Amino acid sequence: MKKVKHTVKLLGALVSSVVILSACGNAEGIYDDKGQVFRKVITQDMSSLDTAKVTDNVSFDKFNQVYEGLYTAGKSDKVEPGVATGEPEVTNGGKTWTIHLRKNAKWSNGDPVTAHDFEFAWKRVLDPNTAAEYAYIMYDLKNAEAVNMGKKDVNTLGVKALDDYTLRFELTKPIPYYKEMLAFGTFLPQNEKIVKKYGERYGTSEDKSVYNGPFKVKDWAVEDKIILVKNNEYWDKQAVKLDKVNYKVLKDSQAGASLYDTESVDDTTITSEQVEKYKDDVALKKRIMPATFYLKLNQGQVPELKNQHMRLALAQAINKEDYVNSVLNNGSAVTDGFTAKGTADAPNGKDFTSQIKSPLKYDVKKAKENYEKAKKELGKDKFTMTLNTDDTPSSKISAEFIKSQIETTLPGITIKIKQFPFKQRIAREQSENYEISLSGWAPDYPDPMTFLKIMTTGNTSNNTGWGNKKYDELLKKANGELLQNAEARNQTLIEAEELLLNEAPVAPIYQKGEAHLTNPQVKGLHYHNMGGDTSLKYTYIDKSIDRKTGKKKTK
Template identity: 30%
Template sequence: MKSKKMLAAVMAATVLTASLFAGCGSKTPQAGTDNQAASGEMDKEQYLNLTLKAEPKTMDLSKATDLYSSQILIEITEGLTRLEKDKDGKEIIAPAGAKEWKTSEDGLKWTFTLRDYEWYDGKKVTANDYVYSILRTLDPNTAAQYAYFLFPIKGAEEYNSGKGKKEDVGVKAIDDNTLEFTLKQPVPYFLQLTSFKTFLPQRQDIVEKYGDKYGTEAETLPVNGPFKIASWTHQSDVVLEKNEKYWDKDNVKLDKVNFKIIKDETARMNELENGSIDAVGVRKPEYVDQFNKAGKYTNLTGYDGSVVYQTYNTIPKIDGQVNPFNSPKVRLAFSLALNREDIVKTIYKGLGSPALGWVPFEILIGDQEYRKAAGVEPLKAAYDKYKDPKALLVEGLKELGLPEDPSKITIKMINSGTDAETKEIAEYYQQAYQNALGVKIEPEYMEWNQFMKRLDSGEYQLAGLAWGADYNDPMTFMDMWLSNAGQMNNGWKNAKYDELINKTRTAKDDAERTELFKQAEQLLLVDEAVASPVNYRKYNIFEANYVKNLMLVNFGQLYEVKYAYTQGRGK
């Protein structure tokens, strides 16, 4: 959630996402409504049983960072636009709370006209609800990790950093139905941003009524989307029901969506097999074979626009002791100690490709895939240059004044999850590091929320994560490492990196942006080695044949369930 968002628990092997990339559409007819029940009749009882791999961290729109929270928030809250597919299967940004929009010739002003729609209690959704939400997220006192997502807006970064005024932020309500944004400079992907949770509206009266409890229980959440929360049983499930006050309710066919929180891989597989859930991501070959042979599932696979990676806490000392990861050489040694081809084969069962760059496949820059435009990935050259990662490790340890004998170095690795799958993956990395570098690795296991707290507070040395795209541009992977982004509490700030990324915002064309991103990737992965990407991940979804129109979404959530329905359940 990065959904995004830190996308998954530590080094998780499967997340239920699929390739739905958003183009810059505008004023497009509402999607997904023509092929429902194209032949035959829909089931009388309309419901879906789906899964989350972890408890949502928070449903506070300004503070949610994980994918599981995002999944629910997108379904209960209607923002300006929605990420959907049109009648021809083309991925688009479709009108939602906004019925239309326009932009100035210089690309600096965006004006959205809201449709007449309501909150759950009949109160009108207004442009001021959007203004309040954006300013609350930017308020330094909110400490929102996703505040940087709004920095394309004029004055947003200054207000968030305490150097500017709220009144100078470039978002305002012209009237109840007209919302205007003023940007610092033209942003080619700005429309894509408007479908993400950071741009969703919030009710000031509800936020103030519940205070610190806002977003922690179902009853504290105002809704205006396709669904409302019927119940939220922590660590068990989140149950959604159709919102009869939703402006587009006639196109919502499901009466209920049950999101079961199932952390154990085997349990998820068993529930798909016995019909207790209707779709799930599958990793292990034995399950893939089993479900393919069953003849009652549709198998969907492809790159999911995410990268799995290892990250290091770079602060000088941890618990009063010199931190080995304060050295770029040590960090690079750990990165090069990994056999990425074997990781994809062994851990991910072939679901992905070895990651030698930071931005994954299928992310576009302009009309071209970034990885093709960028050419050779930076870590490929690093493998060729540094043949002995252990020698590089020793150099780094020596420079820090630490013992040059790697066997005297102990690294603690935190892991999200306590299930067998998590332990299997963690033990692989443990052995890989110990065998290649001679260090000692001590895995520590914890639940997702505790894992996120440790990351947020910087209480870790080594951790594994996945980061998924929030929109279809390399920036969604690159700006998370900016000094002022607030996403990664790892002690790393780099003025040169900041300069490169900020230059991409004013680059004259896609070729110049590509070159700047290439330089930034080199700095991030080799020169500073702050992150160690391992897998450009693929999804592998099995859904029951009776499930129709369940959109598998690549940006900001797992699914789009608005148009889903079932036909033939139980036959």
């Protein structure tokens, strides 16, 4: 481990030097702070500007800035009207929703945002020809699943623009949290004229999309930078104070910290080693997010992973406390469950996760016991598996730690590490072209179902080759006949999660935390637990604040 860390430090120092020199020679570019500009380092690029084609949080975060749905997540995740003028009219026992749209909402090309844009977008997501990975999130719309499976025509979908500014849709059953779902990225509108103009190229570059949010994309250089500028066609542009948002894609957090030190950026995540360096700095901020990170164990690629005892052994073999304290040190927390703390409350007001009993705690003795059973059942004692992770230095350190823990606790297992760019790692998961992958999931709406549903049989985000009929049935009940019975539904969701954990198709490790250096001049930056991480609509830079002390400057 020391050798790996040392290598990363040297690499980081070299990269940092190059980045600082680049920043100094780029006064009018991405590091320029003239006017109201927020400059942020991100470790991964977004995958697309096409809201029908995205499943990753990096892209959804950018969607928060450049698109706007019927409703949006405001401060403290309180959902507020976006393109909608107010609250929905809910009739037919909670199954029919009618929403009126504001008449002053426009796309960045001047076209009005209409109810037809929502009808078109939702039908496009569910059209099987689109092959949208996230189509299932709309399955509560009338006929949605049948449409997506090619069993019914897309025009039978239960959504209709009654006129330019009235949208009506039908649900299969009343969903108490559906307004929160309408704020999620997959439900965003699309301009039919632009989508059809560019076809398969739609959303692949900044000029092949139009925007109806507070900002629009001016420049997107893949794996390098994303530059947003204020959208002057946005209906509420008076509330938007930033002129520009500059995202710099840097996989090495050492370099991000160096840029912060030279006042070239306003926000960057930092590594565990850097947290100690900045522990007394006013810029250091830690936040815990309701995102679970875990090992996906692909039974389709590795026959040995079909063995339950092998999966349990792997899940129990990793010292998670050492991992979050020594490897991450960024506010992350150990988790033994799948649903992340902070996603939803139980009927008694406590966090849903407090009710879950998990067998996947770090336990060397139990890990060895399960491993011995697995070896006996499989008739072999040597195993080689490949662990996929992102191509960042910190991801490499994480993978090396996991490899060391498994190989030490379970002798005979050899873990090989393969690193891929974020988009490639995700693509390999979606095509099930991997053996083990360090992956994560964050909630899309405030209900345990947002985690548990992705592990149902055949779900496009499952990708593990695992399925369980009883698990599927429990979730079907929780999302159907028990929706109006909070206590019974809660118990059913507990039973489902505990079944999942005992089967262990995934091995939970930690709930994600982030350590940031954030310029104290940055005000009005809203973080979210659901959907994309941030909203920048109300963000501004208060230059009367001293960047070093966080206090008002003295004259």
